Amino acid sequence: MKFKYKVMLYMTAFLSFFYVVSACLLIFVSFQMSLNKEKANALNAYRMIQNMLLVSNDMNQKAYTYTLSQLASQNDSMWKGIRLKQTGSGTLYYENGYLPYHLNDEDIRTMKTEECCLIRYIQTEDGQYIQVSGLVETGSVPLSLEVSQDVTQVYTARETQLQIYKVILAFVLTAGSVSALLIAEKLTKPIRQLSDVSKKITDGNLSIRADIHSGDEIELLARDFNRMTDTIEDNMHQMADAMKRQEEFMGSFAHELKTPMTSIIGYADLMRSQALDEEEQQEAAEYIFSEGRRLESLSLKLLDLLVLKKKDFELRPTNLQTVIEGAVHTALPSMADKNISLKGRYDDGFCLMESDLVKSLIINLIDNAKKTIDDSGNILVVGRLTEEGCLITVADTGRGMKPEELSRITEAFYRVDKSRSRAQGGAGLGLALCQAIAELHHGQLIFESTPGKGTVVKAVLNGGRTKCE
Numbered sequence: 315m316k317f318k319y320k321v322m323l324y325m326t327a328f329l330s331f332f333y334v335v336s337a338c339l340l341i342f343v344s345f346q347m348s349l350n351k352e353k354a355n356a357l358n359a360y361r362m363i364q365n366m367l368l369v370s371n372d373m374n375q376k377a378y379t380y381t382l383s384q385l386a387s388q389n390d391s392m393w394k395g396i397r398l399k400q401t402g403s404g405t406l407y408y409e410n411g412y413l414p415y416h417l418n419d420e421d422i423r424t425m426k427t428e429e430c431c432l433i434r435y436i437q438t439e440d441g442q443y444i445q446v447s448g449l450v451e452t453g454s455v456p457l458s459l460e461v462s463q464d465v466t467q468v469y470t471a472r473e474t475q476l477q478i479y480k481v482i483l484a485f486v487l488t489a490g491s492v493s494a495l496l497i498a499e500k501l502t503k504p505i506r507q508l509s510d511v512s513k514k515i516t517d518g519n520l521s522i523r524a525d526i527h528s529g530d531e532i533e534l535l536a537r538d539f540n541r542m543t544d545t546i547e548d549n550m551h552q553m554a555d556a557m558k559r560q561e562e563f564m565g566s567f568a569h570e571l572k573t574p575m576t577s578i579i580g581y582a583d584l585m586r587s588q589a590l591d592e593e594e595q596q597e598a599a600e601y602i603f604s605e606g607r608r609l610e611s612l613s614l615k616l617l618d619l620l621v622l623k624k625k626d627f628e629l630r631p632t633n634l635q636t637v638i639e640g641a642v643h644t645a646l647p648s649m650a651d652k653n654i655s656l657k658g659r660y661d662d663g664f665c666l667m668e669s670d671l672v673k674s675l676i677i678n679l680i681d682n683a684k685k686t687i688d689d690s691g692n693i694l695v696v697g698r699l700t701e702e703g704c705l706i707t708v709a710d711t712g713r714g715m716k717p718e719e720l721s722r723i724t725e726a727f728y729r730v731d732k733s734r735s736r737a738q739g740g741a742g743l744g745l746a747l748c749q750a751i752a753e754l755h756h757g758q759l760i761f762e763s764t765p766g767k768g769t770v771v772k773a774v775l776n777g778g779r780t781k782c783e
Contacts, residue, residue, distance in 0.1 A: 317505065321498035322491060329490045333483065341475045348468045353433065353444055356463035359393045360431065360446040364459055367398075367450050382408040394443065397460040401449065413462045414438050415445050422458065425449050441466030504532040508539060520547040577647045578602050605644065608670060627754060629666040631780040634697045634704055637669055641676035642695055648681075653690045656680065660697035665704045666778040667755060672706075675751045679708040679771050682745060686712025686769060702776040703755065709770045715763040723761060748773065 366385065382396060395411025401422055414436045421432060431448030445462040504526045511524045523543060526536035581598040584590070590598065642658040649656045676695060683693045687710060696707040715723065723745055745759070752759050755775040763769040 316502075318495070318498035318502040321501065322494040325494035325497065326487065326491045329494070330483075330487055333486050337479050337483070341472060341479060344475065345468065345472045348471065349465065352463055352465040352468055356393070356433075356444045356446050356461060357431075359463065360448065360459065360461040363396065363461060364448065364450055367457070367459065379408045382410070393461050394464040395460075395462040397458075398450075399458055401456045401458045407457065411462065412440070412443075413445060413460055414443050415447075415460075415462075417447055417458055417460065421447065422449070425458075435465075442469045504528045504536065508532070508536055511539070515543060515546075520550060577644055578605050580647045608673070625754065627668045627671070629668055629755070629777045631664045632667045632669045632672070633662075633664055634699060635660045635662050637667070637673050638676060638695055638697045638706070641673045641680065644673075645677050645680040645684075649684065649693075652684065652687060654684060654687055655692045656695070657693075658695040658697070660695075661699045661704075663699045664780055665699060665775070666780055667703070667775060668751075668777075671751045671754065672775065675748045675773060676706060676708070678745070678748050679706075679773065683708055683710035683712060683769065683771075686710055686714070688713075699779070700776075701779065703757070703778055704775050706773040706775065707770060708773075709768065711768045714765040714767050714769055715761070716765055720761045720763060 363382070363385065366381065382398060393411065395409070395413040397409045397413050398407040399405060399409075400407065415434055417432075425432060425448060431446055434445045434447070436443045436445055442465050443462050444465050445460060447458065447460045450457040450459050507526055508524050511522055514522050520543065523540045524536040526533050578601075581601050585595060585598050638658045638660045642656055646656055680693060680695065687693075691711040693708065693710045696709070698705045698707075749759050752773050752775065755777040757774040757776045760772040760774065761769065762772075
């Protein structure tokens, strides 16, 4: 059952209960007051007749009959019936009107013992009556006096009130139920709004919020609900961002493995398949060892950069020539299959950088340049020292890019030529990683490209300069 219907039922039951109790109590009190009034009238009539009989002490039967007849003719509205008879012999002295009850010997003994009159409420087919009975001591003759009063109108009034009460009760129940339903509808509206919001959130719409201004506890609940939703949304965004960073890390790390692994496999195959002299063997082993250590170090730095979003890498004085020569030397074996000429030019000097990451940046730019060349081309890597750091330029004679492609080239997973990139093993992560490395050095990537002529990528690294020889 819906909450609003429960509220309606409770309110209607509460209203009905108090109406029934109050109405019944009112009818009962009114009835008792009217009945007590009629009882008092009957007692007054009885005492009036009793006093007259006591005043007319020791009269004979005819005198009693005459006196009561005169009294009845003058005050017939005060009673319904009068009966006077001798208690011992049962001789009837006077009777007028209707008396529904006749005294018996037990009643007479009771009245003699308790010295009181008897009051009875009697229901007959003709109506309701009060009958007052008592003993009258007049001289030597014991008499019993009975006076009856018609109280049918009191009971009739009560029945009329009960009928009116039933009609009013039906109206109260109807009006109360409708009013209670409207009130419950208004009271539960914020709850329904909150429920609708929770359903939409369950369906995945985390941006929606409860807009409830009821000025009560439900509004406070809605505020707490919104704060909870904000927390959930933030946590979901953080989880999604963490998953995205992990995907970028895995993709970037796999991307970084490809070029050095080509060289490592080449040197290992050379050592395995050919007989090398000691110097050549030492050179190959040293290259494999150094690249393995570099990849180990690079994996940890990529983890910090992409997953942990670390921004405070230590930039150390590094010889620009050493970094570019190392990158060219690593990438050079992969150029042979396309007959690509890879050369490097550089200034001899030091600048502040994270050497492993910058080397990875250069290798990625060379690898991307290689992918734009179908067969036979040139790639030139130029390193120049600047006041703020250094400028590394990678130029190729490949296919080039359209202007609309340049604006998205550094987006993660974006590929200019999806079919070619997929065939060559590209995932669209290389330039996104390069952009992150450039930003780590307070710099940026600048792209210049002409379709059919080639592309120039400038990595501006503003990590700083130092005087080191």
